Amino acid sequence: MSQRKAPSDAGRATIRDVAERAGVSVASVSRVLSGNYPVSDDLRRRVMKVVRDLDYVTNAHARSLAGGGTPTVAILINNITGAAFAHVAKGVEGAATLRGWLSLVGTTGDDPERELALVNLMRQQGVAAVVLLGGAYDYDEYQLRMARFARSLDAAGSHLVLVGRPPLEGAVPATTVDYDNESGAYAMASHLLSAGHRDILVLPGHAELTTAQGRLRGARRAFEAYGVPFEPGMVRHGQYDYEHGYEAVESALREKLHFTAVLAGTDVVAAGAMQALRSAGLRVPEDVSIVGYDDIPLASQLAPQLTTVHVPYEEMGRVALRAVADRREGGAGRRKGADGEHLVLGTHVVVRQSVRPPRRHG
Amino acid sequence: MSQRKAPSDAGRATIRDVAERAGVSVASVSRVLSGNYPVSDDLRRRVMKVVRDLDYVTNAHARSLAGGGTPTVAILINNITGAAFAHVAKGVEGAATLRGWLSLVGTTGDDPERELALVNLMRQQGVAAVVLLGGAYDYDEYQLRMARFARSLDAAGSHLVLVGRPPLEGAVPATTVDYDNESGAYAMASHLLSAGHRDILVLPGHAELTTAQGRLRGARRAFEAYGVPFEPGMVRHGQYDYEHGYEAVESALREKLHFTAVLAGTDVVAAGAMQALRSAGLRVPEDVSIVGYDDIPLASQLAPQLTTVHVPYEEMGRVALRAVADRREGGAGRRKGADGEHLVLGTHVVVRQSVRPPRRHG
DNA sequence: GGACCGGTAGAAAACGCTTACGGAAACACT
DNA sequence: AGTGTTTCCGTAAGCGTTTTCTACCGGTCC
Numbered sequence: 001m002s003q004r005k006a007p008s009d010a011g012r013a014t015i016r017d018v019a020e021r022a023g024v025s026v027a028s029v030s031r032v033l034s035g036n037y038p039v040s041d042d043l044r045r046r047v048m049k050v051v052r053d054l055d056y057v058t059n060a061h062a063r064s065l066a067g068g069g070t071p072t073v074a075i076l077i078n079n080i081t082g083a084a085f086a087h088v089a090k091g092v093e094g095a096a097t098l099r100g101w102l103s104l105v106g107t108t109g110d111d112p113e114r115e116l117a118l119v120n121l122m123r124q125q126g127v128a129a130v131v132l133l134g135g136a137y138d139y140d141e142y143q144l145r146m147a148r149f150a151r152s153l154d155a156a157g158s159h160l161v162l163v164g165r166p167p168l169e170g171a172v173p174a175t176t177v178d179y180d181n182e183s184g185a186y187a188m189a190s191h192l193l194s195a196g197h198r199d200i201l202v203l204p205g206h207a208e209l210t211t212a213q214g215r216l217r218g219a220r221r222a223f224e225a226y227g228v229p230f231e232p233g234m235v236r237h238g239q240y241d242y243e244h245g246y247e248a249v250e251s252a253l254r255e256k257l258h259f260t261a262v263l264a265g266t267d268v269v270a271a272g273a274m275q276a277l278r279s280a281g282l283r284v285p286e287d288v289s290i291v292g293y294d295d296i297p298l299a300s301q302l303a304p305q306l307t308t309v310h311v312p313y314e315e316m317g318r319v320a321l322r323a324v325a326d327r328r329e330g331g332a333g334r335r336k337g338a339d340g341e342h343l344v345l346g347t348h349v350v351v352r353q354s355v356r357p358p359r360r361h362g
Numbered sequence: 363m364s365q366r367k368a369p370s371d372a373g374r375a376t377i378r379d380v381a382e383r384a385g386v387s388v389a390s391v392s393r394v395l396s397g398n399y400p401v402s403d404d405l406r407r408r409v410m411k412v413v414r415d416l417d418y419v420t421n422a423h424a425r426s427l428a429g430g431g432t433p434t435v436a437i438l439i440n441n442i443t444g445a446a447f448a449h450v451a452k453g454v455e456g457a458a459t460l461r462g463w464l465s466l467v468g469t470t471g472d473d474p475e476r477e478l479a480l481v482n483l484m485r486q487q488g489v490a491a492v493v494l495l496g497g498a499y500d501y502d503e504y505q506l507r508m509a510r511f512a513r514s515l516d517a518a519g520s521h522l523v524l525v526g527r528p529p530l531e532g533a534v535p536a537t538t539v540d541y542d543n544e545s546g547a548y549a550m551a552s553h554l555l556s557a558g559h560r561d562i563l564v565l566p567g568h569a570e571l572t573t574a575q576g577r578l579r580g581a582r583r584a585f586e587a588y589g590v591p592f593e594p595g596m597v598r599h600g601q602y603d604y605e606h607g608y609e610a611v612e613s614a615l616r617e618k619l620h621f622t623a624v625l626a627g628t629d630v631v632a633a634g635a636m637q638a639l640r641s642a643g644l645r646v647p648e649d650v651s652i653v654g655y656d657d658i659p660l661a662s663q664l665a666p667q668l669t670t671v672h673v674p675y676e677e678m679g680r681v682a683l684r685a686v687a688d689r690r691e692g693g694a695g696r697r698k699g700a701d702g703e704h705l706v707l708g709t710h711v712v713v714r715q716s717v718r719p720p721r722r723h724g
Numbered sequence: 725g726g727a728c729c730g731g732t733a734g735a736a737a738a739c740g741c742t743t744a745c746g747g748a749a750a751c752a753c754t
Numbered sequence: 755a756g757t758g759t760t761t762c763c764g765t766a767a768g769c770g771t772t773t774t775c776t777a778c779c780g781g782t783c784c
Contacts, residue, residue, distance in 0.1 A: 012488075012518040014740055025764045030742060037743090040762065055514050060486040061423045061431075062740035065769045069423075069741095070483075080442070080452045090442045093469055097476075102483065105467050107455055114459075121432075121464065124422040126374075152417050156374040242663055271663045278665055301604055301633045303640055303665065376770055387734045392772060399773095402732065424770035427739045431771095 013054045022050040033058060034068065064126065071128035071328070072102040073321060076118055078110050078134050082240075083268075083296035084313050085133050088163055091317020092131055099325055101128070112142060119149050122158075129159045129324035131317075135211030136165040143168060150174040159327065161320045165210050167342045175327070175341045177320045181211060184309040184347035185218025186225075188291050189263055191307070191349055193226040196357040197261040197289060202235040203248050203273065205265035212237070215265050215293060233257075240265060245272025253280050260288060260358035267292035267299045267308055274302065274354075285356040295350055304353035312345050319343055375416040384412040395420060396430065426488065433490035433690070434464040435683060438480055440472050440496050444602075445630075445658040446675050447495050450525055453679020454493055461687055463490070474504060481511050484520075491521045491686035493679075497573030498527040505530060512536040521689065523682045527572050529704045537689070537703045539682045543573060546671040546709035547580025548587075550653050551625055553669070553711055555588040558719040559623040559651060564597040565610050565635065567627035574599070577627050577655060595619075602627060607634025615642050622650060622720035629654035629661045629670055636664065636716075647718040657712055666715035674707050681705055 019026040024043060031037040032047040050056070063069045073096050077085050089105065096103045104127065108115040115132075122130045130153060136142065147168050150160040154173035162168070167176035192200055202219055205212030216235070223230040236252070238244035245264060252259065253276070262277075264270035270292035274284050282288050284304055292299055292308035299306040323343065381388040386405060393399040394409040412418070425431045435458050439447050451467065458465045466489065470477040477494075484492045492515060498504065509530050512522040516535035524530070529538035554562055564581055567574030578597065585592040598614070600606035607626060614621065615638070624639075626632035632654035636646050644650050646666055654661055654670035661668040685705065 016740080026741080027743080027765080028763060031763085034742080038762070043763080055517070057482055057486045057518075059427070059488060059740050061427045061488060062769090063486075063742075065421075065423045065427055065771090066740075066742040067769070068743095080448050080455065081445070083443070083445075086442050086448055090469070093442065093467065097468065102487075103467060105455065105465060106459065107452070120419055124419045124425075125464075126421060126423060155417070156419075242659070268663075275663065275665060297604070298660065298663070301630075301637065301660070301664075303637060378770080388771080389734060389736095389773080390732090393733090396772080400731065405733080421770050424739090425772075427741085427769090428771040429739070429773075 012059070013056045015056075015058065018047065018050050018054060018056050021054070022046045070100055070102055072104055072125060073324070074104045074106065074118075074122040074125070074127045074130040076106050076108055076115065076122075076130060076132050078108050080105070080107055082134075083298065084266075084294050084311070087296070087313035088133050088317040088320075091314035091319075092321050093317070094314075095318040095321035095325075099321075101321075101325075112137075112145075116145065116149075119153075123153060123156060126156070127158055128328060129153075129161055129321075131161045131163055131320050131324075132165075133163050134165065135209040136162075138208050138210055138213065146174075147172045159324050161324055163316055163320050166214075167340055172340050175320070175323045175343070177316050177323065177343045177345070179311050179316065179345045179347050181214035181347075182218035182221070184293065184311065184349075185215040186222045187218075187347075187349045188293065188309050189219040189222035190225070191351070192261050192263060192289065192291060192355065193222060193228060195261075195289065195355055198228055198358075199259045199261070200234060201249065201252055201257065201259040201262040201273075203245060203262065203264045203269050204235060204237065205240050205269070207237045209240075212240075212265055219263055234259065238269075240269060242268050242272035242275075245269035245274075246276045247272075249273040249276035250280070253277075261355070262288065262290050264290065264292050267294045267296050267306060270306055270308070270354075271298060271302055274306075285354050287359065289355040289358070291355060299350070300352065302354075307352045307354045308350055309347050310350045311347050316345055319345065374421070375418045377418075377420065380409065380412050380416060380418050383416070384408045432462060432464055434466055434487060435686070436466045436468065436480075436484040436487070436489045436492040438468050438470055438477065438484075438492060438494050440470050442467070442469055444496075445660065446628075446656050446673070449658070449675035450495050450679040450682075453676035453681075454683050455679075456676075457680040457683035457687075461683075463683075463687075474499075474507075478507065478511075481515075485515060485518060488518075489520055490690060491515075491523055491683075493523045493525055493682050493686075494527075495525050496527065497567075497571045498524075500570050500572055500575065508536075509534045521686050523686055525678055525682050528576075529702055534702050537682070537685045537705070539678050539685065539705045539707070541673050541678065541707045541709050543576035543709075544580035544583070546655065546673065546711075547577040548584045549580075549709075549711045550655065550671050551581040551584035552587070553713070554623050554625060554651065554653060554717065555584060555590060557623075557651065557717055560590055560720075561621045561623070562596060563611070563614055563619065563621040563624040563635075565607060565624065565626045565631050566597060566599065567602050567631070569599040571602075574602075574627055581625060596621065600631075602631060604630050604634040604637075607631035607636075608638045609634075611635045611638035612642070615639075623717070624650065624652050626652065626654050629656045629658050629668060632668055632670070632716075633660060633664055636668075647716050649721070651717040651720070653717060661712075662714065664716075669714045669716045670712055671709050672712045673709050678707055681707065 015026050015029050019029045032044050093103045106118040150172045153160050160174040162176045204216040236248040262273050292306045295308045295310035299308045377388050377391050381391045394406050455465045468480040512534045515522050522536040524538045566578040582592050598610040624635050654668045657670045657672035661670045
C-alpha cells in the first residue's frame, strides 16, 4: 500500500527501477544516460542493458524540472495551411531539430485572444523562445500587448521573436526577423511600370495588416519614381486569399475599370485574379499582365508561370532560430536588456511568364 | 548564499514567491489557481492580486510531474509543406486546442531514423498520443518497428495513431484513421473509363508507398470492371511532387506513348503533368484529360480546374484526436489492450473541368 | 455545553530527475 | 609503508507543483 511502486507497475519505468535492477544508484543511471560525467565501461554496460530491457526513456518533465532538459521553441502561426507560413515553420523546425531542440506549434486562427492565451501557455511550458509568424495588425493596443509579452517572456528567461512583421517600437526585448517588404513591392511595381503598364489594379491585402501596408507603400513609391499618378480607385483591399483575388478582378471588370496589369499582394491572390481574368475571356499575359508576391511553389505551377518577388521564408525561419540560439549561448554577456535586434533579409524579383508590355490599343 | 532564492531573483516567479507575498501557503495558491478545491473569496482575491502583480504562470513541467498538467499530442509529419498533411495537422491541432491540449510537431523528412528518434523524444515528453501522418513504406522491418513503438507507447500510457496509412498487422495497440484510398481511385479511374478513355497514363506514386499501392489497386480494379486491359507500360512510379508529374508526362510524350488521359496519384502530380502537356502544345482537357487525387486547394485553382477525389484530410485530423481523447476519458474501461481500432472515412469524386471524352481520332 | 460538522487552510509527502558533495577504492610517488 | 591524486560511485538536497492528511474554527444539534 504505502510501499514503493513495484517496478512492473503500469506506467513508465522510472530511473529508480533501472537503478535497482542494475544494482546501482540512480545517480549512476542518470550519468550514464546524460553522458556528461565519467563512468566505467562496466557500469555503462550494465545500465544500458537494463535500459534496453525495460525500454526506458527519461521523463522529460522531471528532467527539465531538475535543470536538464531540451530547449523548446514555440511557433505561433495563424494558419498552418498558408504556404508561406508553412515554409517559415519548416525553417524554424528544421533548425531546431538540428540543434536537438523541440518545437511546439499553436495556431491562432487570426484571433488576438487566442494569441494571448497561447503566449501564456508557452510561457508555462518554459519555452526558450516563442516565434510569432506573420503580419501584425496595426492597432495600438495590440502593439502594446505584444510589448508586454516580450517583457514577460524576457523576464522569465525566454524570448520573443517576430517573424515577417515590423519590429515593435521602443526598447522592447524582442528580436525581429523581417524581409524587405517595401523594396520587393517597389521592384515588382517597377517591373510592371518599366514594361509600359500605366493602368494597374493593385490588390495589396487587408488595409490594417502591416505586410499589406508595406507592399502598398513600395508600389506607391515606384509609381512616383515613374511619374505615374497613383489612383486610389485602382486599389482594392481584402484578404490574402484566392477568393479575394477572384472577386476583386471580377468586380473591377464589371465596373469597366480599365487596367492592363494587376499587382497582387500575394501569389495566391494572383492565382485568383488570373482565374477571374480567364473566366472573362481575357488572356494572361497577352491581354493582362499579373504579378504576385511570395514566390511560393504555386507561383511556378500556374500557367503562365507567375512573375513574383521571392521571399526567403524558410531562411527566415532558420535565421529566427539561430538568433535565439545564439543569444542563449551568448549567455550572461548580453542577457536581458531592451535590445530589439532587427534582422532584415533581402528579396528579389523572379521573372517568369506572366508579364508582357500592354497592348498598344488598351 | 544558501538562503532561499529571493523572490525578485532573475527567472520566473515560483508558486512560493506568490505564497509568501500573499501571506498564505503554497497549497492555497495552488488551489486558487487550479480551482478544484473550495477557497474563501478573501483568499482568492489576495492570491490573484499577487499573481497579477508578479505576472506569475505555473511551471508546466513541475505541474505535470506532480500529476496535473495539460495533455499533449505529438504530430509527426514528413514535410509540413505538403498541403494534404498540413490540413491533417490543422485538424489535429484544432481539435487539440479545443480540448485545451497542446500540440508538438516534428518533421521526419522521410527519414526512418529520424522518425524513430522522434517517437522516442515524444515518449520522453510523456505525450498523450503520437499521431503519425502520411503513407507508410511497405518494408517488413519498418512495420515491425512500428509495432514495437505502438507497444512501447501503450505501455507508457500513451498511444499511437496512424493517419492516412493502413493499420498495422496483428494485435497492435494502435489506432488507425484512414480513408478509403482504393475506392477513391476506383471511382476516379471509372470516371475516366466511362468517359470513353482507354489509353490512360497512370502515375500512382512511389511503388513502395502504401498510399500509392492502394491507388494503383483501385485503378486496376476499375480497368478490370470495364474489361480494359491494364498495360503495365502505362504506369510510371515516382515521387508525389510537381516535378515527377512533369517529367513523367514529358518522357511519355517523348517515347510517343499514346494516351488520352492521365490518372495522377496526387493533385500536385497532376499539376506537373498538366504543365508538361501544355508545354508540348497539348490542351487540357480538349486533347488530354487529367485527374488528380486529394482535392487540395490547388485543385480548384488550376486552369482548368482539376477533377479529383476529395479526401477529408482535416476531418481525419479531428477524428484522430477525438479517438485518443475518447480512449483517454474512457479510462479504466478498455485501457491497454491490443485493440487496433480502425476508422475509415469516405472519399468522393469532385467533378470539375479537366475531363472530356477522348477525341474521336486519338 | 460538549460532540459533531461543513468549510478552509497549512504541513509535508510525493512526482522523477540532476548535481553538488563526500567517500572509497585504486594508483602513483617518495 | 605513508601520503597525495585520480577516478568512480553513492547520498541527499533540491527543482516547482499537486495532493493527501491533519488541524482549526465557528456553528448546530441534542
